[in-house]
Amino acid sequence: MSDAFEGASPAPGDVHMHGHDHHHDHPHGAHDHSHEHNHHHGHSHRYPGRERFTTVEVEARLLEKNDAIAGQNRAWFAGREILALNLVSSPGAGKTALLERSIRDLKPEMSICVIEGDQATANDGERIRAAGAPAVQVNTGAGCHLEADMVMHAVRELKPAAGSLLLIENVGNLVCPALFDLGEHAKVVVLSVTEGEDKPLKYPHMFLAAELMIINKIDLLPHVDFDLSLAVGYARDINPQIEVLSLSARTGQGLDGWYEWLRRESARMKAAAFA
Numbered sequence: 001m002s003d004a005f006e007g008a009s010p011a012p013g014d015v016h017m018h019g020h021d022h023h024h025d026h027p028h029g030a031h032d033h034s035h036e037h038n039h040h041h042g043h044s045h046r047y048p049g050r051e052r053f054t055t056v057e058v059e060a061r062l063l064e065k066n067d068a069i070a071g072q073n074r075a076w077f078a079g080r081e082i083l084a085l086n087l088v089s090s091p092g093a094g095k096t097a098l099l100e101r102s103i104r105d106l107k108p109e110m111s112i113c114v115i116e117g118d119q120a121t122a123n124d125g126e127r128i129r130a131a132g133a134p135a136v137q138v139n140t141g142a143g144c145h146l147e148a149d150m151v152m153h154a155v156r157e158l159k160p161a162a163g164s165l166l167l168i169e170n171v172g173n174l175v176c177p178a179l180f181d182l183g184e185h186a187k188v189v190v191l192s193v194t195e196g197e198d199k200p201l202k203y204p205h206m207f208l209a210a211e212l213m214i215i216n217k218i219d220l221l222p223h224v225d226f227d228l229s230l231a232v233g234y235a236r237d238i239n240p241q242i243e244v245l246s247l248s249a250r251t252g253q254g255l256d257g258w259y260e261w262l263r264r265e266s267a268r269m270k271a272a273a274f275a
Contacts, residue, residue, distance in 0.1 A: 066180055069148035073155070073183025077166070081273050083266045084166040086182050088206060089190035090199070091172030094216040096124045098190065098249040098258075099167055100131040106259060107132050110266070111164035115154045117146040117171045124169065134158055145176035148183055165266060174203040185269060186211040193217050193224050197231035200238050207238045212245065212261065219248040 077084045087095050096116075103112055114135040116125040125137030136154040138146060151168060160166050168184060170177045177187075189210040191199055194217060200207040207213065213235050215228065232244050245261065247254030 063179065066148045069152060070181035070183040073148055073151055074185075076155075077183060077185070078269070078273065080160075080162045081270045082160050082162070082164055082166055083262070083269045084168060084182075084184045085265075086168045086170055086177070086184035086187045087190060088170045088174065088177045088187055088210070089172060089192075090174055090195060093172070093190045093192040093195065094249050095169050095172075095190050096127055098214070098216060098247075099133075099169060100127055101249045101252070101255065102167075102258070102262075103128065103131040103133045105255065106165075106262070110262075111161045113158045113160045113164060113166055115146070115151060115158070115166070115168045117150070117169055119143070119171060140171060144171055144173050145180055146170050146182060147180055151182045163266075163270065165262065174199070174206045178203070178205040178209045185265065188212045188214060190214045190216055191231065193220050193226040193228070195226075197227050198234060200231070200235040204238045207235050207242065210239065210242060212243045214258065215244065215246045216249055218246050219251045219253060 073084075076082075087099070089095050099114060103114075106112060112133045114125075114128045114133050116128060116135055116137045117140060118124055118137070119140050119142070121139070122137045125135045128135040136157050138150050138154055140146065140150075146168065155166075158166070168182060174189075187206075187210040189206055189212070191213060193215065196202075200213075213232075215231060218228075221228065228246065235242050235244065243261070245254060245257045247258055249255070
């Protein structure tokens with residue numbers, strides 16, 4: 001199993017830049033998806049002499065391949081007691097700011113590394129490294145989410161230590177990342193008070209898939225029209241088991257709850273290795 005990561009050469013077509021930035025000029029093509037990752041919306045293309053697939057068949061094949069690699073990732077993480085979290089949100093919810101603050105505060109007690117997913121630029125990866133954690137930037141081009149093979153290649157470079165915390169910041173999007181398993185221990189959805197409290201109702205698949213909802217930027221509550229209790233209620237209508245934390249990455253309010261959650265989940269990961 002470990003051969004999928006350790007000692008493996010980069011996948012054909014990957015461009016490895018200094019500073020651990022991955023720029024995928026051809027979105028997903030570097031990962032042998034055979035152009036299956038084009039999203040088809042309500043129609044299929046037919047070419048003489050080629051096998052014809054419906055939209056459902058293409059998506060099923062894509063997800064099946066992704067899930068197989070995600071399973072390898074999950075087993076690799078579990079075998080090394082690595083807590084891997086998939087952070088998802090709309091653009092601008094404050095995921096990167098939360099990671100920066102968490103790295104600075106927890107660096108004395110935890111080994112932390114980050115996979116940064118964006119469509120373009122290396123800005124967030126640079127911010128994470130400046131905060132004090134190793135990071136690999138994965139640029140997806142036109143792609144709207146990270147996939148399991150991208151995480152596998154990034155982990156080959158990061159080489160996270162046993163027992164460490166791996167934070168995967170997904171592309172800002174509440175749709176596609178809900179469908180793509182990366183092999184993570186849990187999805188953490190970040191919602192800011194500058195968004196509508198009805199986001200859980202608009203994007204139910206994401207909130208159903210998440211184990212934790214973080215409501216960020218609560219320092220702005222006096223200045224925005226956001227009903228905190230309503231947002232929590234909507235999320236629990238979708239997913240009664242979802243945990244909820246309210247915090248401000250800017251001021252530090254509520255961060256103790258987030259850090260305790262990380263410590264608890266890390267302890268569970270390590271205990272599971274001996275179960």
